[in-house]
Amino acid sequence: MASTRQWHLASRPVGEPTRDAFELVTVERPEPEDGEVLIETHYQSVDPYMRGRMRDAESYAEPWDVGEPMKASVVGEVLESNYDGLEAGDIVTGDLLWAEHAVAHGDELRRVNPALAPVSTALGVLGMPGVTAYFGLLDVGEPKPGDTVVVSAAAGAVGSVVGQLAQIAGARVVGTAGSDEKVDWLTDDLGFDAAINYRETDDLGAALEETCPDGIDVYFDNVGGPITDAVWPRLNLRARVAVCGQIALYNETDVPTGPRKLATLIEKRARVEGLLVGDYEGRWGEALERLAGFIDSGELEYREEVVEGFENAPDAFLGLFEGENIGKQLVKVSD
């Protein structure tokens, strides 16, 4: 029988995860049943939200089981199909496994057209991160021309799209990021009005005052923690905060107290709202069409960071928490 490899969750990490949490397992390659297809993974996504799946806590999705394969969005090629409408050689994307091969029902896959854009974009700017940015900014953040939009983790897969969509909406855009290289990319290549390297800034509040002299109308929050602490007091009247991620806090083992600056929301009648891209399932087509249009017109640029080799997938994931990636972090599993 043919075999394949999977990454399993070896143990639930406490605090910052390490490679011990992952185990590379060789298993029999699964066979597609009726309605299913067998997919060979070309690219696998690693995403910050996966940290939450490693916990044994109820959340918006089931926690991963210890000793079982972990889940991931992948883009890959159909090797065998028992599904009408997909055939061997088709490129598809879907929520599958950290695995070199996997089976899935054809209804749960989306076809990717390799002629339109590199297929890897189906995991980034034309996939979950891009769609998250699209609905999070436009539906929750509601930027208006002249608004000041601040986005944290601005050089990440979601943040970089948020900032460019905010510019398209006519807003001033300020990003926070963790290296000078990222800051340069944001301001020089993506045209952000300003970017702050939070690791090199003693006084985040002062840096925000300087870069946002008219206050902040929309905050797209990917990180939480001290950056969010510095942003909230500078929110304008009727500001909107889209809470998309809290990566600065995902590895904390204890969060002793909850919100302590809610009085700001009274003062500014601001709205803070959590968002999850899964809620927009029926509207992906709209987002993907517009994002593809902005790429075509040159208004939307993207970067991908590719770790080569399935065996290195855990490193790609762990690097997210070190802020190593610029743009979307991917694992290249096969050609």
Add this chain to the structure above:
Amino acid sequence: MASTRQWHLASRPVGEPTRDAFELVTVERPEPEDGEVLIETHYQSVDPYMRGRMRDAESYAEPWDVGEPMKASVVGEVLESNYDGLEAGDIVTGDLLWAEHAVAHGDELRRVNPALAPVSTALGVLGMPGVTAYFGLLDVGEPKPGDTVVVSAAAGAVGSVVGQLAQIAGARVVGTAGSDEKVDWLTDDLGFDAAINYRETDDLGAALEETCPDGIDVYFDNVGGPITDAVWPRLNLRARVAVCGQIALYNETDVPTGPRKLATLIEKRARVEGLLVGDYEGRWGEALERLAGFIDSGELEYREEVVEGFENAPDAFLGLFEGENIGKQLVKVSD
């Protein structure tokens, strides 16, 4: 010349205010100019938001000046009028001073009809607290039949109206309050489904699990702090949080970190929004009409706590932070 008395802000309190912060001053009674009326205060309101006005910090309203009279909503009688449409003997309400007498332009006063309800209600259930409850619950909280609504400081001027309006909207209602007497009032008299004496509860989370077995759809937050910490993790999908007050934190001198539980909002796609009754200026008529209707029909009950004597106004104010009042706290200044 006739005289009157005013309470002035003697100094800006740090932490819990004490009587030292207040100075009783006798001044010349002011004379109404063209368009103005002279009012004798019958009842003066004391409200938690006043703590914020004592700080020298920019907020949604100007801070009070040290050595100047403090501001308050009052209901009183027109003694002299230079305003067309008001005459001596009329009962009016408005934002005036901690004072036995004050002048105001007639345009800034609202006439109160003593035949409809006791005039003191113009400072409570048929005044700012009632209108705050009305718009905060209905516009921000958006309760639906079958929802579970939790309101903190539920036995207060705002909270007690919130809970009853939530019942009228068909929701289950659970309140938190700081004494058994308050809990009994909420459950026995106002018909709350449950009430929690947070001072006598070791595990607020468990108490909420027990009283809200289906989770929490709307949280009307009057207090912040540990009660809010216990509520947030129990919010349901698409829950709404109306942030109206944070009385548990108003006397804190340092708020070291900001929100640390925003991941809850992602998980539940919950919305947290600050509210200020001043934003609904043009819609008071609608709220007052409906609130008066609910009082008439017996669906809305209210209580008032009256401290007698203008000289005791600071005690009435300080008592708010001890949780002494059930319902609206008033100072009776004259008959």
